[in-house]
Amino acid sequence: MISAQAWADAQRLWDFQQMGHELRPCSVAIGLGSHDLGVADTTADLYHRGMMPLIVFTGATSRTTRDRMPRGEAEHYRERAMELGVPADAILVEPRARNTGENIRFSRALLEERGAAVSSALLISKPYEERRACATARKLWPEVEWVSASTPMTLADYADSIGDACLVIDMLAGAQQRLMVYPQQGFMIEQPVPEDVAAAYERLRDAGFTSRLVADIAVRK
Incomplete structure (x- = not known):
């Protein structure tokens, strides 16, 4: 089961990734x-x-x-x-x-x-x-x-379309981790990350949504 907190954190990462x-x-x-x-x-x-x-x-x-x-x-x-x-x-x-x-x-x-x-x-x-x-x-x-x-759709609809909500949250956490650490390695431009987004990522990481994380990289706010 995915907790209400995990869904809320995933939604925060989803919203942040949307450029509008x-x-x-x-x-x-x-x-x-x-x-x-x-x-x-x-x-x-x-x-x-x-x-x-x-x-x-x-x-x-x-x-x-x-x-x-x-x-x-x-x-x-x-x-x-x-x-x-x-x-x-x-x-x-x-x-x-x-x-x-x-x-x-x-x-x-x-x-x-x-x-x-x-x-x-x-x-x-x-x-x-x-x-x-x-x-x-x-x-x-x-x-x-x-x-x-990207395809305009909600997080819930996207998870349903993939058929594996845990995998989708894993991928959201992986995308957010890269956004936070790859600028230091010269792979992308720096993106300011709001504190609540960083906190949402950390809760998902600590809850075990880690299958798409880059190993051995420390994420700092």
Whole structure:
């Protein structure tokens, strides 16, 4: 059972990760690979709304996707977007990235190789990783104006869609930990973390929601 306190703490992390950016047309969209095909669905929807002329889906496989996405996250995203009516010539596939930093670096290299002019980009991620993904992108490609987007849904609905609420809370804790420690390692820009968010993370960590934490890293407020 997940306690009321754990749910409240997870909700606080969920809310903090939401960037609240106003969507607008951009040069390109970059859909970050993961277990969540909702990223592909949202990217396709934004394409049909005229928010970008070009899409990059980026991602290899991970321990959570190798069975359900054996051809690679980016390739499965491409197939899903095409099922939803996005033309093949509007999609580029970056199949090697295994973390968010590689998602950005490899997508940038692919776009530069294709001669695409990029001044702004829609960064489409899972709902609980908007802020972390944006902080990484701004660090690695600061010349671009980044607009964060994800599937609009509540934490409860997202947990139901995944089918494993404990795993979702584990992933929320992992995203928050990285947001707090990765700037010190040069992986992303610094993000001010409110005290109540840091406290929510620490309670979840102490309650055992640790399967997605980076080991051997001390988190300081």
